[in-house]
Amino acid sequence: MTDIQNILRERAHALLDEGKIACFIGWGATRFNERAMPKFIFKAEESSSLVYNEHCLNTLAKYTLDFQYGAEKVGLATRGCEARAINRLIADGRLSRDKVYLLGIPCQGMLEHGKPADKCVFCRHRNPVVYDELLGEKTIELQNPPRFESVLELENKSDTERYDFWQKQFAKCIRCYACRNVCPACNCLECYTEQYRTGWQGKQANTLENSVFGFTRAYHIGDRCIECGECERICPMEIPLMKVNRKLVKDVEELFGVEESGLSEDEIHALGSYNKEDLEEFM
Amino acid sequence: MAITDNTNFEPKILAFCCNWCTYTGADLAGLNRMKYPDNIRIIRLPCSGRVNPQFILRAFQKGYDGVLVCGCHPGDCHYTSGNYFTRRRFLLMKRLLEFAGIERERFQARWISGSEAGKFRDTILKVTEEIRALGPNHRMKEADIYD
Numbered sequence: 015m016t017d018i019q020n021i022l023r024e025r026a027h028a029l030l031d032e033g034k035i036a037c038f039i040g041w042g043a044t045r046f047n048e049r050a051m052p053k054f055i056f057k058a059e060e061s062s063s064l065v066y067n068e069h070c071l072n073t074l075a076k077y078t079l080d081f082q083y084g085a086e087k088v089g090l091a092t093r094g095c096e097a098r099a100i101n102r103l104i105a106d107g108r109l110s111r112d113k114v115y116l117l118g119i120p121c122q123g124m125l126e127h128g129k130p131a132d133k134c135v136f137c138r139h140r141n142p143v144v145y146d147e148l149l150g151e152k153t154i155e156l157q158n159p160p161r162f163e164s165v166l167e168l169e170n171k172s173d174t175e176r177y178d179f180w181q182k183q184f185a186k187c188i189r190c191y192a193c194r195n196v197c198p199a200c201n202c203l204e205c206y207t208e209q210y211r212t213g214w215q216g217k218q219a220n221t222l223e224n225s226v227f228g229f230t231r232a233y234h235i236g237d238r239c240i241e242c243g244e245c246e247r248i249c250p251m252e253i254p255l256m257k258v259n260r261k262l263v264k265d266v267e268e269l270f271g272v273e274e275s276g277l278s279e280d281e282i283h284a285l286g287s288y289n290k291e292d293l294e295e296f297m
Numbered sequence: 298m299a300i301t302d303n304t305n306f307e308p309k310i311l312a313f314c315c316n317w318c319t320y321t322g323a324d325l326a327g328l329n330r331m332k333y334p335d336n337i338r339i340i341r342l343p344c345s346g347r348v349n350p351q352f353i354l355r356a357f358q359k360g361y362d363g364v365l366v367c368g369c370h371p372g373d374c375h376y377t378s379g380n381y382f383t384r385r386r387f388l389l390m391k392r393l394l395e396f397a398g399i400e401r402e403r404f405q406a407r408w409i410s411g412s413e414a415g416k417f418r419d420t421i422l423k424v425t426e427e428i429r430a431l432g433p434n435h436r437m438k439e440a441d442i443y444d
Contacts, residue, residue: 169396177398177436214351222442226354229397233350236389258396265392270385285389288381290371293388296406 018119019066021149022091025117029089030058035115036086039077041070048128052077066091068125071133073242075099076198078114090114093121095133095242097142098276099198102240105281108201118145120153126247132256133243136161143277161241164254165261180225180258186251187224189217193245193255199235199275206230229258236262237284240276269293308362308428310337312421313352315345317375319367321411326418333421336428337365344368346379350390353404357437363428365420366406373410380408399436402427 026038042053043065050069054077055061075096081088090096100116103109120141123134136159141152168176191207194200206214207227215230216223232255239259246256267273270292272284314320320341326333342348345368356364366387374380387406395401405424409417435441 173395173398173400175398176396180397214355220442222358222437222439225397225437226358229393230351230354233390233393236393258393261396262389262393265389269388285382285385288378288385290381292381292384294371294384295388295391296384296408 015067015122018150019064022066022117022119023061023064025147025149026055026061026064026089027058029115030055030061034087035089036084037081038064038089038091039074040064040091041066041072041074048125064091066119068122071124071126071131071247073099073196073198073244075103076196076201078109079103079201082109082113087113087115090116091119092116092142092145093119094137094139094142095121095240095244097144098139098240099242101144101276101279101281102198102238103201104279105276105283106199106201106238111279116142116145116147118142118148120148120150122153131243131247133247135159136241136243138241138274139277144279162260162264164257165264168257169261180228181221183253184225184228185221186253187219187228188251189219189224189227190250192248192250194231196244196248197235198240198242198244199238200231206234228253228255232258232262235259237266237270237272237286238275239263241274306429306433308336308425308433309360310363310365310421310424310428311356311361312337312339312365312367313342313345313348314339315347315368315375315380316341316343318369318373318411319345319407319409319417322409322413322417325412326414329414331414331418333418334425336425337421344374344376344379345383346374346376348383348387350386353390353394354437357399357403357434358439360434360438360440362431362434363403363405363424365424366404367409367417367420368406370408370410397437399434400431402431403434 029035038055040053041050042063044051048069050065052072073095078088104111124131140155243256266284270284348366353364368380368383371380394404407420
């Protein structure tokens, strides 16, 4: 990891020095040893403050949107989750590929509270699927991690148990919208939760409106979720949001045969297209 | 949760009907003096593709016991492809609602063409009976959670 950290600093320094990019987005140290945070580097000499270790949990790709209207390119440390998030933003028409310069990092999985992070345990793309240059050797991908296990477990319960489970979970929600803010698939210019005159969504933070928000957000990104697990990681109330996201990913896979999202920048969304041979249940 | 009397329970069902097929089918059922339960409230829409899946959640919130989405048969859409999108959306939404803990009979979708007055009547009869058997919906209902 220190090798990659050194190459990352070198390359960021070179790119900023050459004027190829205006900003480099990576990770920096915090006052805690077991935590790294997003770091924005604007000057070449600052690049020695970049950090790459097993505590770099944040998926950085969504920060590129802050630079989308500028004239210059932005550099990005790109692991598997960042690469798929970049594809997601490009496929959704929010970013153009020539605005970003991607330094690919083969990821070994990160640690959270001393054990492998939940978002990395079920990861199927540790190597970036898109990059401009790759730092280091490609890692071995996890073979079929059991990512739908928790979904199946809940599916096998009764309606009442499932309803009680979700109401209990969403009772905790404080509607901070951190899940939405961090999600690379939640990239609408104006979110439906902020359209206060349309009546789509009650603003009050009570169990019912929270669950309606939770399920609606999950459905909005259902066919576009890249399974980066950021929503669940960022949630201050520890709501298992990936459980409902994975449920939709699983159904999209079973119903429409679209296995994973964010693998290419010109993919077609499952719900934005149709097939005449789709399953017929409504006859 | 409010205590409700189940013995005289009359379900309240919301039906989204597309203007070109199902609504015309309902019209034909009326012209033919067919009888179907008055538990249904119909909302006419230009196309079943107009039905945003969030309408379903909103209907349950506002106190409906069941929701029915009806449109033209696949291939017959007045706008060529609207109901193909509807089909994908609601295949997914149906499973999400079940996952959220709402009984599967509470949300249904059917294709009913303009000439299928009989099918319209039979569908309404069947859906009403199924929901009557389930009893009133308390899940995701505003009034019951915050009484």
